[in-house]
Each structure stands twice: as C-alpha cells, then as structure tokens.
Amino acid sequence: MSSISPKTIIPKEFYLQDPVKLAPKLLGKIFVRKLGDIYLTGKIVEVEAYRGKDDEAAHTYNGKTKRNDVMFREGGxxxxxxxxxxxxxxxxxxxKKNEGSAILIRAVEPIDGINIMEMNRFGKTELPYSRRKLLTNGPAKFCSAFAIEKKDNGLDLTKEPIFLLKGEKILKNEIVTTTRIGIKKSVDLLWRFYIKDNPYVSKK
DNA sequence: CCACGGATTGGCT
DNA sequence: GCCAATCCGTGGA
Structure with missing residues (x-):
C-alpha cells in the first residue's frame, strides 16, 4: 500500500469545520484502520452530514446522553x-466542541486488505469479483468489513489505529448532492454526498 | 420499570 | 418488495 507516515495523516484542523462543508471534502479520502500488523484501507465514496443544533435527524438533537457523548467533542x-x-x-x-456534528460514512471503495474484509464480512475469502462491492457499500457493511465496533467509539482520528489519508482530489462535477437515507426527520436536507458513477455507492 | 423503535441488512416471496 | 433479526439507549409512566 501507499506509504503511511505521521506526516500524511490528515491533521486535526481539517475536522474543525461545519459538517455540510466538510462532508463533500471527505470524498476521495482514504480511510485507514490498523488491525494487528496489517492496514485495511478504502476510499470514501459516500457520506452524510448530521449537524448539531438545527438538524432533527442528528443523534445530538435532544441533548447529550451516554450514547452520543463523543459527538459533542471537538472534531477529529x-x-x-x-x-x-x-x-x-x-x-x-x-x-467545535459541544457542537454535536458528525459525518456518517455510508460507503467506501476497498483498496488494501480485501481478503481480511471478506473474512470480517462473510467468514471466507476469495469471493467472486461480482461480490466485491457488497463488502462496503453501506454504513454497517463498511463497519463489519473494517471490524469497527463499540470499542472504537471515541478514537482519536489523528493517529493509529484509525485515521484518514489525503487520497485523490474529487472534482465538484463528480459529486452528487442529494437527500439522506433511512431517516424520518429533516428528510429534505441535501446533506448526502457521493462520487458520481462509483460502483461502491450504497444507493443512487 | 418497561415499551418502543432505529442514520440496516439480507433472505425470502 | 416485504419483513424478521436482535440490542439497548431513550423517554414516558
């Protein structure tokens, strides 16, 4: 895989932005999770913004609880x-701290550690290529493939084992902006973003 | 204390 | 297309 040094990790400041501004900028970034000695990586291809204060669909809309506590931290x-x-x-x-904003990762395009992702998702590897996109084309599928669970809640994204790398530049005209999926409140906000024509996006 | 339902997925009709 | 699976945070009694 491409070289990882502390220098190439996306820094804290990047995350201190408004979620609706930041969400499209996350497209094309490389999500990295270190698992033992290996790195699972994938290109972010689909995200949704959830904003504190004015977004009824955000987990933080009704104030701080044990569950959403991490969302009230500062970005990163x-x-x-x-x-x-x-x-x-x-x-x-x-x-900012106490803002209560976050961006849901809905889909990534697998890059490194694909056989591990297959094991994590289906318990076996060397699946037919046609099933490749089923690995990570949904928020829970992505977590399953990358072995993300409760114990990862609250991890600092500026260091191992989970962080982002710069990746490739996605042009404005390659980004589709549309409504979020699976929610019942604030359904008209155009806060879902995905890379046009990317086969790993969960839903058109 | 208890009942409800969810930022989903996959299997069956 | 429909719906069950299966946990637990949350909110009302």
Missing part, C-alpha cells in the same frame, strides 16, 4: 453507534 474523533440490534455505524465527529 470517531463516533460509533449500535443500531437495529445488530449493526454498527461509524461517523467522523466534526466542528
């Missing part, structure tokens, strides 16, 4: 929550 932490009795979803906390 990983917020992981458990849902539907069986799935985890991962978010990148952003903005």
């Amino acid at each position: 932490f990983l917020y992981v929550y458990f849902t539907y009795g069986m799935h985890f979803c991962a978010n990148i906390v952003c903005g």
Whole structure:
C-alpha cells in the first residue's frame, strides 16, 4: 500500500469545520484502520452530514446522553453507534466542541486488505469479483468489513489505529448532492454526498 | 420499570 | 418488495 507516515495523516484542523462543508471534502479520502500488523484501507465514496443544533435527524438533537457523548467533542474523533440490534455505524465527529456534528460514512471503495474484509464480512475469502462491492457499500457493511465496533467509539482520528489519508482530489462535477437515507426527520436536507458513477455507492 | 423503535441488512416471496 | 433479526439507549409512566 501507499506509504503511511505521521506526516500524511490528515491533521486535526481539517475536522474543525461545519459538517455540510466538510462532508463533500471527505470524498476521495482514504480511510485507514490498523488491525494487528496489517492496514485495511478504502476510499470514501459516500457520506452524510448530521449537524448539531438545527438538524432533527442528528443523534445530538435532544441533548447529550451516554450514547452520543463523543459527538459533542471537538472534531477529529470517531463516533460509533449500535443500531437495529445488530449493526454498527461509524461517523467522523466534526466542528467545535459541544457542537454535536458528525459525518456518517455510508460507503467506501476497498483498496488494501480485501481478503481480511471478506473474512470480517462473510467468514471466507476469495469471493467472486461480482461480490466485491457488497463488502462496503453501506454504513454497517463498511463497519463489519473494517471490524469497527463499540470499542472504537471515541478514537482519536489523528493517529493509529484509525485515521484518514489525503487520497485523490474529487472534482465538484463528480459529486452528487442529494437527500439522506433511512431517516424520518429533516428528510429534505441535501446533506448526502457521493462520487458520481462509483460502483461502491450504497444507493443512487 | 418497561415499551418502543432505529442514520440496516439480507433472505425470502 | 416485504419483513424478521436482535440490542439497548431513550423517554414516558
């Protein structure tokens, strides 16, 4: 895989932005998770912004609780929550302390450690290529493939074992802006962003 | 204390 | 397309 040095890790300041501004900038970034001696990596291809204060769909809308505590930190932490009795979803906390904003990672394009991801998701590897995109084309699928769970909640994203790398520049005209998925409140906000025509996006 | 339902997924119809 | 699976945070009694 491409070289990883502390220098190439995306710094703290990057995360201290408004979620709706930051979300499209996360597209094309490389999500890295160190697992034992190996690195699982993937290009972020789909995200959703959840903003504190004015967003009824955000977990933080009704104030601080044990579950959403990490979301009230300043930007640069990983917020992981458990849902539907069986799935985890991962978010990148952003903005100022006590703002309560985060960006849900909905899909990545697998790069390194694909056989490990296959093991994590399906318990076996060397799956047909046609099943490749099923690895990470959804928020809970991504967490399963990258072995992200409750214990990863609150990790500092500026160091191992989980951080982001710069990746490739995504042009404005390659980004699709649309409504978020699976929520019942604030359904009209155009706060979902994905890379146009990327096969790993969860839903058009 | 208890009942509800969710930022989902996958299997079956 | 429909719906069960399965946990636990949250909110109302």
